[in-house]
């Protein structure tokens with residue numbers, strides 16, 4: 001939706017619905033969450049979501065190596081084997097469950113994790 005004044009995010013309690021698990025492709029999903037900061041409707045957060053078994057993991061879409069987005073092609077966040085999150089700029093690989101970099105130019109650093117909850121209907125909620 002492009003009209004910020006009319007857009008109202010769906011909430012469940014104090015958690016915001018950001019998408020449905022069926023929206024996540026086999027190589028992940030990128031999201032730009034708007035209206036996240038009260039009083040600053042133009043501020044957005046760029047996130048990535050990947051499935052990890054029965055769980056969903058979410059991180060800020062920022063590579064710890066040089067601060068670039070991890071996906072050069074939209075929604076392509078995983079390596080060919082779909083085992084690791086991979087930065088498409090220099091190829092760093094990160095574990096899905098904790099974001100730890102296990103190969104590439106920033107080994108030992110981590111993606112910034114975001115708290116998510118998977119609701120019983122498959123909705124993904126942002127928050128602890």
Ligand code: FES
Pocket residue numbers: 063064065066067068087088089090091092104105106
């Ligand atoms: S910017 Fe991601 S590995 Fe270099």
